[in-house]
Amino acid sequence: MRTNVITSEEREKAFAPTKKPDVIERQKLDVRYHVEDYDVDNRPRRFLEAFAAILKHTNYRLALEHFIRVSTKCSRCAVQCPIYQATGDEHDIPCYRSELLLSVYRRHFTVGGSIKGRLTGSGHLTDEKIEEMAESFWNCTACRRCTLECPAGIDHALITHLGRFILSEIGISPRALVVSTREQLEGKTGNTSAIPLPALVDTLEFLEEDIKEEKGVDIKFPLDKENCEFIFIPAVSDFLMEAETLMGIAAVFKATGGSWTISTENYDAINYGLFYSDRILERVIRKLYAESERLNATNILIGECGHASRSAKYYVPVHCGGEKAKPVLNIMEYTYRMLKEGKLKLNPNVITETVTYHDPCNIARQGWIIEQPRYIIKAFCKNFVEMTPRGTENICCGGGGGTVSIDEIRPYRTLVGGKAKGDQIRATGAKYLIAPCANCKKQLRELVEDQKIDCEVVGLHDLIYKAIILDDGQTENQKTNRKG
Amino acid sequence: MQELLDFARGPLFRLSFIIMILGLIRIFILDVYNAIKAYKRAGDKRLAWGDAIIKTLRWIFPIRSAFTRRPIYSVVSILFHIGLILVPIFLLAHIQLWKSGIGISWWSLPNNWADMLTLMTIAGALALFLGRIGNKGARMLSRKQDYLWPLLLILPFISGYFCANTVLSPQAYQFTMLIHVLSGELILSLLPFTKIAHCVLVPLSQFIIALAWKFPAHVDDEICASLNKKGAPV
Ligand code: HEM
Numbered sequence: 001m002r003t004n005v006i007t008s009e010e011r012e013k014a015f016a017p018t019k020k021p022d023v024i025e026r027q028k029l030d031v032r033y034h035v036e037d038y039d040v041d042n043r044p045r046r047f048l049e050a051f052a053a054i055l056k057h058t059n060y061r062l063a064l065e066h067f068i069r070v071s072t073k074c075s076r077c078a079v080q081c082p083i084y085q086a087t088g089d090e091h092d093i094p095c096y097r098s099e100l101l102l103s104v105y106r107r108h109f110t111v112g113g114s115i116k117g118r119l120t121g122s123g124h125l126t127d128e129k130i131e132e133m134a135e136s137f138w139n140c141t142a143c144r145r146c147t148l149e150c151p152a153g154i155d156h157a158l159i160t161h162l163g164r165f166i167l168s169e170i171g172i173s174p175r176a177l178v179v180s181t182r183e184q185l186e187g188k189t190g191n192t193s194a195i196p197l198p199a200l201v202d203t204l205e206f207l208e209e210d211i212k213e214e215k216g217v218d219i220k221f222p223l224d225k226e227n228c229e230f231i232f233i234p235a236v237s238d239f240l241m242e243a244e245t246l247m248g249i250a251a252v253f254k255a256t257g258g259s260w261t262i263s264t265e266n267y268d269a270i271n272y273g274l275f276y277s278d279r280i281l282e283r284v285i286r287k288l289y290a291e292s293e294r295l296n297a298t299n300i301l302i303g304e305c306g307h308a309s310r311s312a313k314y315y316v317p318v319h320c321g322g323e324k325a326k327p328v329l330n331i332m333e334y335t336y337r338m339l340k341e342g343k344l345k346l347n348p349n350v351i352t353e354t355v356t357y358h359d360p361c362n363i364a365r366q367g368w369i370i371e372q373p374r375y376i377i378k379a380f381c382k383n384f385v386e387m388t389p390r391g392t393e394n395i396c397c398g399g400g401g402g403t404v405s406i407d408e409i410r411p412y413r414t415l416v417g418g419k420a421k422g423d424q425i426r427a428t429g430a431k432y433l434i435a436p437c438a439n440c441k442k443q444l445r446e447l448v449e450d451q452k453i454d455c456e457v458v459g460l461h462d463l464i465y466k467a468i469i470l471d472d473g474q475t476e477n478q479k480t481n482r483k484g
Numbered sequence: 485m486q487e488l489l490d491f492a493r494g495p496l497f498r499l500s501f502i503i504m505i506l507g508l509i510r511i512f513i514l515d516v517y518n519a520i521k522a523y524k525r526a527g528d529k530r531l532a533w534g535d536a537i538i539k540t541l542r543w544i545f546p547i548r549s550a551f552t553r554r555p556i557y558s559v560v561s562i563l564f565h566i567g568l569i570l571v572p573i574f575l576l577a578h579i580q581l582w583k584s585g586i587g588i589s590w591w592s593l594p595n596n597w598a599d600m601l602t603l604m605t606i607a608g609a610l611a612l613f614l615g616r617i618g619n620k621g622a623r624m625l626s627r628k629q630d631y632l633w634p635l636l637l638i639l640p641f642i643s644g645y646f647c648a649n650t651v652l653s654p655q656a657y658q659f660t661m662l663i664h665v666l667s668g669e670l671i672l673s674l675l676p677f678t679k680i681a682h683c684v685l686v687p688l689s690q691f692i693i694a695l696a697w698k699f700p701a702h703v704d705d706e707i708c709a710s711l712n713k714k715g716a717p718v
């Protein structure tokens with residue numbers, strides 16, 4: 001990956017102040033994202049207390065001990081980081097970012113470090129360092145590309161993840177994420193977009209009518225059915241913004257006869273805990289799982305959303321019983337399986353435009369979902385072009401790690417974070433950009449607008465919806481043929 | 485001079501060698517111990533072993549990345565490491581020392597190969613050093629030890645090369661040999677306490693990362709209790 005550094009004009013836009021001076025003064029925090037008012041006294045002491053508590057009850061010490069020993073400061077990670085590539089600022093080199101927290105660990109939590117620190121009277125945690133971390137850890141999109149490169153095997157994104165967690169314990173987290181999560185865990189509506197249940201029911205009825213009108217088929221969005229094979233939970237924002245994705249998914253279930261349900265008590269798989277706090281991550285996971293138990297579903301099926309899928313896939317087992325926990329799938333895995341088994345028919349003559357596919361970091365980096373969507377796309381899109389790099393090495397949309405939900409930093413996201421992605425998209429010349437992730441979709445739409453790229457951002461099931469063959473009779477015929 | 489050299493070759497060598505071995509064993513065991521502790525605490529004990537193994541091999545034999553990402557750096561680093569590891573262990577002269585010391589010996593490198601590898605390592609170390617100075621990002625990240633290590637590593641290689649390949653007066657030879665032995669021993673005894681610990685720890689990295697992402701099952705309760713945040717709103 002090679003990106004040109006942004007122009008000074010773009011830099012000015014991306015880094016323009018977003019807050020009034022008196023807010024910065026009051027919160028003692030000169031960062032671009034907004035935070036709620038918090039206790040600004042004794043931040044270093046409280047930061048260290050939180051750090052200590054977290055070390056005590058988690059597995060991070062293992063990683064930190066290892067990282068401080070092997071780090072060789074070679075700066076190779078710089079090549080991979082889309083942020084550094086765009087800003088050219090050494091403070092954005094992943095290894096520099098990590099060192100911010102590693103140095104605190106070394107100074108305050110290792111014997112050698114604290115002896116040395118006391119003798120020289122230096123290196124202890126200060127307010128300035130906390131501010132620098134608060135800025136740096138949220139400049140990162142947690143895309144985990146740098147991890148691919150580090151020859152010593154340091155996982156810089158794990159350190160960012162931990163750094164944000166500690167900061168959140170002293171009250172420093174983007175307000176946008178905290179407020180949504182509060183609504184999700186403690187609010188009346190129980191979801192991050194604050195959609196009340198009656199509105200959800202209305203929306204679904206409306207979608208059903210739409211499908212009837214467009215496809216001439218009766219398709220229901222089943223609510224609160226017990227004992228289904230799948231409890232389906234998308235990012236709740238899909239109900240507001242991604243009607244076509246949802247209709248596509250409903251159509252796939254119709255065509256394949258899958259047994260599925262949407263829950264009326266938890267219809268939001270968004271888990272901002274993955275971005276700022278392991279404690280929140282755990283609560284959201286437990287809430288999600290409880291709902292799957294209430295409805296006695298066999299599997300948990302997450303919609304087109306990268307971080308929601310990753311957090312459920314990897315943390316349902318962690319918090320809900322290990323191996324015995326219900327399996328978690330992403331919707332694309334289901335659709336892929338159905339297509340492979342011949343239960344899904346797609347018309348190859350509907351989508352003739354050039355199509356490209358964006359791998360959401362959270363499902364692609366670890367190699368989980370890469371080939372499945374491509375198999376589906378190639379089954380009905382004639383004109384498919386790849387971006388390079390792709391798959392496990394994909395480039396982040398620029399809004400990863402929760403930053404996409406922070407509206408006040410949009411110029412930063414689309415000009416800095418998404419710079420490399422923009423170049424990639426432009427190079428494909430695609431008409432449709434498939435991004436099967438609620439976060440990526442929002443970010444990429446803003447990105448193509450801000451960078452003036454002519455292309456439409458869609459979900460995978462949006463296109464499936466256009467091409468799906470729902471002829472009941474025909475499907476029945478084929479069934480009997482196969483039997484015979 | 486001769487006594488000093490004998491002392492350096494004898495007791496001092498044994499001391500530095502023991503420091504290195506015990507030091508490396510200590511950090512390796514600490515890492516493994518931490519890993520086992522983390523594994524016991526992990527809420528989900530299924531690890532992607534295969535994935536970690538593949539990634540580890542890829543890191544130790546960075547052939548693929550050598551050609552895709554930063555080719556020059558990678559190739560230099562690989563060549564540098566090859567000499568660094570092979571020469572000290574497989575040089576005929578070193579093996580003879582082992583043989584006279586504890587009576588074991590093994591296969592040795594032909595001398596002209598050893599010379600070539602030595603020059604390669606010196607060149608590699610210099611290149612890494614210059615690369616570090618020449619790169620703004622690396623300069624910003626580097627600590628003292630990052631500059632010092634390549635330079636320190638060059639010392640035994642240069643002095644050894646001179647001893648083996650040039651005609652020196654006896655005093656000059658002894659002096660050069662003393663530098664060779666002492667710098668070599670300094671390296672051995674510093675290994676475990678500096679970033680060179682990576683020679684035993686890097687193979688564990690991928691397993692450790694995989695484990696670190698497996699959290700314990702009740703972080704919320706426990707951390708809340710520790711920080712007096714029980715029942716506090718989000
Ligand atoms: C099996 C053994 C070893 C492995 C797998 C290994 C691996 C690595 C890796 C992955 C790096 C990262 C950066 C790079 O590629 O340059 C590195 C750097 C380095 N290694 Fe090793 N290493 C080993 C043994 C050693 C030994 C025995 C020494 C010295 C006595 C050594 C000295 C160095 C130095 C000085 C660097 C830093 C180069 C720089 O300035 O960028 N390595 N090693």
Ligand code: SF4
Nearest residue numbers: 081140141143144146
């Ligand atoms: S995770 Fe991504 S954005 Fe963050 S430092 Fe690494 S490469 Fe850069």
